[in-house]
Amino acid sequence: xxxxxxxxxxxxxxxxxxxxxxxxxxxxxxxxxxxxxxxxxxxxxxxxxxxxxxxxxxxxxxxxxxxxxxxxxxxxxxxxxxxxxxxxxxxxxxxxxxxxxxxxxxxxxxxxxxxxxxxxxxxxxxxxxxxxxxxxxxxxxxxxxxxxxxxxxxxxxxxxxxxxxxxxxxxxxxxxxxxxxxxxxxxxxxxxxxxxxxxxxxxxxxxxxxxxxxxxxxxxxxxxxxxxxxxxxxxxxxxxx
Numbered sequence: 001x002x003x004x005x006x007x008x009x010x011x012x013x014x015x016x017x018x019x020x021x022x023x024x025x026x027x028x029x030x031x032x033x034x035x036x037x038x039x040x041x042x043x044x045x046x047x048x049x050x051x052x053x054x055x056x057x058x059x060x061x062x063x064x065x066x067x068x069x070x071x072x073x074x075x076x077x078x079x080x081x082x083x084x085x086x087x088x089x090x091x092x093x094x095x096x097x098x099x100x101x102x103x104x105x106x107x108x109x110x111x112x113x114x115x116x117x118x119x120x121x122x123x124x125x126x127x128x129x130x131x132x133x134x135x136x137x138x139x140x141x142x143x144x145x146x147x148x149x150x151x152x153x154x155x156x157x158x159x160x161x162x163x164x165x166x167x168x169x170x171x172x173x174x175x176x177x178x179x180x181x182x183x184x185x186x187x188x189x190x191x192x193x194x195x196x197x198x199x200x201x202x203x204x205x206x207x208x209x210x211x212x213x214x215x216x217x218x219x220x221x222x223x224x225x226x227x228x229x230x231x232x233x234x235x236x237x238x239x240x241x
Contacts, residue, residue, distance in 0.1 A: 007067035008122040008178040015057050017124045022133035025125055029117050036113035040106070046113050053120055064119035067181045068112075070203060075111055079104035122178055131171040172221065176214065183213050 017025075032049060035042035054061045082104035084094035187206050196202055 007064070007181040008119055009181075010126050011057075011059065011123045013057050013124065015124075017053055017057050022125050022129040023137055025121055026130070026133065029121050032117045033110075033114040037106070037110040043106070043109050043113060046117070050113065050116050050120055057124055059120070059123060061116070064116055064123065065112075066119075067184060068115060070184075070207070071111065071115060073200075073203065075104075075108035079108060082107075118177065127171070127175050130174055134170050176218070179217065180210070180214060183217070184210050187213070 032046045036046040051061050054064060079101065082100035083097055085097045085100065086094050184206070187210050188202070191202060191206060196205065
């Protein structure tokens with residue numbers, strides 16, 4: 001099966017992981033990401049779970065790391081910065097900081113595992129499933145909260161001020177992840193077509209361009225949603241005609 005080139009791209013399938021509710025997969029992503037930062041055993045366990053999950057949907061694990069080069073460079077810089085410390089004015093030369101080095105390694109490993117988990121999530125879950133799951137979760141939380149307020153105060157809440165702002169915001173944030181990689185690959189392909197230099201010079205040029213494009217897309221999305229009334233206030237029961 002030919003898969004999409006861009007990272008965080010949905011890859012059609014019909015295995016158990018695909019049929020699992022999107023909310024359960026989101027909670028799994030959160031648990032794996034948090035567990036990978038707490039301890040080395042947590043990192044190993046999270047990695048094992050992700051490898052098994054990728055194998056269950058017939059995706060090669062290294063295929064989920066496409067587009068990770070800028071992140072690897074950032075992790076490398078973090079490790080270097082944490083590996084040395086300066087004791088000015090006593091010494092002008094940096095001293096090796098082994099605890100900082102290992103802390104940087106653990107941080108980088110957690111970031112890599114979180115990236116792996118996110119790529120696997122988007123590979124087996126559509127944005128529609130994620131949005132529906134977030135909307136149902138917010139509705140359930142709101143109903144539970146309203147019932148709690150009614151039982152404790154005896155007065156029901158009369159209005160809902162906006163159209164699911166929390167789930168809508170999270171959905172938009174999640175939807176920008178695959179779009180970021182699409183924009184990055186388009187910009188990188190155009191850069192290579194013009195025989196641009198590889199490495200750091202490419203990042204120096206591409207990062208501002210991609211950032212500008214993502215900001216433009218965010219503004220366009222906000223305008224489109226506003227024109228559809230997404231940010232309009234709902235009238236309360238007392239204000240309704």
